Amino acid sequence: MSTMPTRIADAEAPKGTALIGKSVVVKGQIFSREDLYVDGEVEGTLELQDNRLTVGPHGTVKANIKAKEAVIIGTVHGNIEAAEKLDIRKDAKLVGDVKTARIVIEDGAYFKGSIDITRGEVPRPAPRPQPAAAGALSASAPAADPKL
Amino acid sequence: MVSRLKAWLFGSGAHPRPEVNAPSVPRPEAAEVPHRYDRQSHGLAEFLSHLRDCEGLAVLDLGGVSQANVTAITTLGHRIHTEDVWRTLDQLFPGPPPEEVEAVAVQRFLSDHFDFPEQSFDGVLVWDLLEFLPSPVLERTIEALHDVLKPGGHLLAFFHAEARPGALPVYSFRITGPASLSLERRGHRQPARLFNNRGIEQLFGQFRSVKFFLARDHLREVVVTR
Numbered sequence: 001m002s003t004m005p006t007r008i009a010d011a012e013a014p015k016g017t018a019l020i021g022k023s024v025v026v027k028g029q030i031f032s033r034e035d036l037y038v039d040g041e042v043e044g045t046l047e048l049q050d051n052r053l054t055v056g057p058h059g060t061v062k063a064n065i066k067a068k069e070a071v072i073i074g075t076v077h078g079n080i081e082a083a084e085k086l087d088i089r090k091d092a093k094l095v096g097d098v099k100t101a102r103i104v105i106e107d108g109a110y111f112k113g114s115i116d117i118t119r120g121e122v123p124r125p126a127p128r129p130q131p132a133a134a135g136a137l138s139a140s141a142p143a144a145d146p147k148l
Numbered sequence: 149m150v151s152r153l154k155a156w157l158f159g160s161g162a163h164p165r166p167e168v169n170a171p172s173v174p175r176p177e178a179a180e181v182p183h184r185y186d187r188q189s190h191g192l193a194e195f196l197s198h199l200r201d202c203e204g205l206a207v208l209d210l211g212g213v214s215q216a217n218v219t220a221i222t223t224l225g226h227r228i229h230t231e232d233v234w235r236t237l238d239q240l241f242p243g244p245p246p247e248e249v250e251a252v253a254v255q256r257f258l259s260d261h262f263d264f265p266e267q268s269f270d271g272v273l274v275w276d277l278l279e280f281l282p283s284p285v286l287e288r289t290i291e292a293l294h295d296v297l298k299p300g301g302h303l304l305a306f307f308h309a310e311a312r313p314g315a316l317p318v319y320s321f322r323i324t325g326p327a328s329l330s331l332e333r334r335g336h337r338q339p340a341r342l343f344n345n346r347g348i349e350q351l352f353g354q355f356r357s358v359k360f361f362l363a364r365d366h367l368r369e370v371v372v373t374r
Contacts, residue, residue, distance in 0.1 A: 088213075102151040103218060111213035114206075117222040 022058040030063075039074070044106065049083075064096075072109075079113075160176065184332045186266040187322065191361040191369030193327035195304040199224050205270035208296065210277055216322035216330070217273070217278060225250070231261045234318065234334065235276055245282040245340035254284050262292035267297050272303040275321045278351070279307060286340065286351075294354055295372040307368045311342050324355070 011139065020026060022041035025144040032048045039056035044063050046053060052069040055061050059074035072080040072092040080086060082100040090108035097114045203225030209217050212232035215268055221228040243351050272293055281289055293303060308316055322330040343351060345367035345368075346362060352358045352372045361369040 103215075103222075105213055105215040105218060107214070109213060110232060110235070111230055112232065113228055115218055115222060116227045119225075 018055070020059075022056070055092075070100075083118075150184065169241060176293075182333075184330065186328060186330050187363065187365060187367075188327055189369060190327060190362075190363075191304050191306075191359075191371050192329060192330055194359065194361070195302055196224070196326055197272075198302050199271060206253075207267060207271045207273065208269045209273040211273060211275045212319055212344045214320060214322050219325065220323035222267055226270075229300045233261050236260050237277075241282060245280070245336040247282075249282050249284050251284075254288055256359060257285055258288055259358050262289070262296060266295050267298040267301075270298055270301045272297060272301070273321070274305040276306040276308070276319060277319045278305055278341060279316075280318070280337050282340045290354075296355045296374060302303075303372045303374075305370050305372065307343050307348060307370065308366055309362075310366050311367045314338065328331060351357070 008086045008103075012050045014037070016036070018032060019038070020038045020042065021145045022039040024135075026040065026041050026042045026044070027046045030036070030042065030044065030046045032046075032051060032053075034049055035052045035054070035144045037054045038046075038059040038061060040059065042059075042061045042063055044064045046061065046063045046067070048067040049058075050060040050068050053069040054069065055063060055074045055076055057073045059076075061074070061076045062078060063076075064078045064126070065080045065082075067081075068083050069085045069087070070080055071087040071089065072094050073089045077095045079083075079096045080094070080100070082098070084100070085102040085104070086098060086100040086110045088094055088103070088105045088111060090106040091104075093110045095112045097116070099118055101118050103115060103117070114116055185301070194304045199221075205224075205226040207226055207228050208220050209221070209228055209230045210233045211217075211230075212234060213230040218228055218230070235374060240257060241249075251301040262284075278286060278289070297303060299308050315338045316338045317333045320336050322332065324330045348354070348360075348368075348370055350356050353368075355372045355374055357373045359373075361371070363369065
């Protein structure tokens with residue numbers, strides 16, 4: 001049973017983005033060197049140091065998150081460190097503490113936690129590599145129902 | 149003059165009050181409270197003035213998250229913690245305020261929103277919440293506010309100035325300037341209790357001071373110092 005995200009075209013996930021589909025459950029640590037769209041369930045940790053994480057409308061994440069940018073449309077329970085920007089959309093539910101350089105919160109979003117705006121110099125973005133065959137994403141625990 | 153002074157001191161909304169700190173916007177009539185309106189807030193100005201001298205303070209906002217409030221507080225170099233107390237209130241007490249509240253409900257309310265170490269915050273934005281809390285919840289909330297505020301910390305609260313029967317509009321408060329707010333109605337709710345000025349002073353009896361700011365609209369503002 002593969003725990004790797006698939007690259008099936010999805011109307012909601014931008015091209016070139018790894019995808020955890022809405023019927024996928026991942027428990028463990030996820031490291032990614034490319035953008036990741038989570039529309040399923042993730043429990044553990046999520047690290048995308050130089051990339052963007054999007055938690056889609058069906059996504060449910062119970063994890064601490066580190067990313068360059070994060071867009072929350074679904075549900076997140078956990079702390080988020082978004083080096084550059086955090087975007088909390090109107091139907092999002094986020095419970096946890098946030099550390100980021102910039103935050104955008106749409107009306108209607110639910111947020112419970114603290115917001116700490118970091119004022120350090122934002123690192124210049126590294127040149128974007130050509131999309132590799134697969135992202136450096138791994139999940140250490142078994143994933144349930146990998147059908148996408 | 150004496151009757152006007154009494155009305156101001158004891159909070160009778162039926163008498164005209166001195167026009168202290170009058171807002172620059174027209175007074176919304178009680179019968180036709182608009183869905184959204186802007187108002188000057190000298191209470192907010194006072195509250196924010198205590199946050200200007202240094203960075204890295206912690207502010208608790210009980211009215212739910214809004215971009216405006218997050219920007220206002222973080223621009224001053226502070227951390228903001230947001231709690232949407234209204235949502236819990238709607239879940240626990242959806243109808244008119246109950247006369248009796250089970251201890252478990254009080255405990256859930258407190259653990260949901262005030263589970264912080266003592267003296268965690270330098271300021272708390274309470275907005276117009278307190279009048280809508282049923283009696284045991286209100287008393288425990290005041291105790292919790294006292295506990296989470298640092299000595300010398302401030303809280304900003306609003307109270308309705310006009311005692312009217314029935315439900316009152318409930319607002320989301322957005323900070324739009326150093327002394328200005330945008331109020332957006334998020335529904336109506338029956339208050340559990342309305343307070344005159346003396347009642348407000350008694351409510352915050354364990355705090356060091358209560359400062360009143362009167363406006364021409366239907367809200368009174370208080371800045372309370374721990």
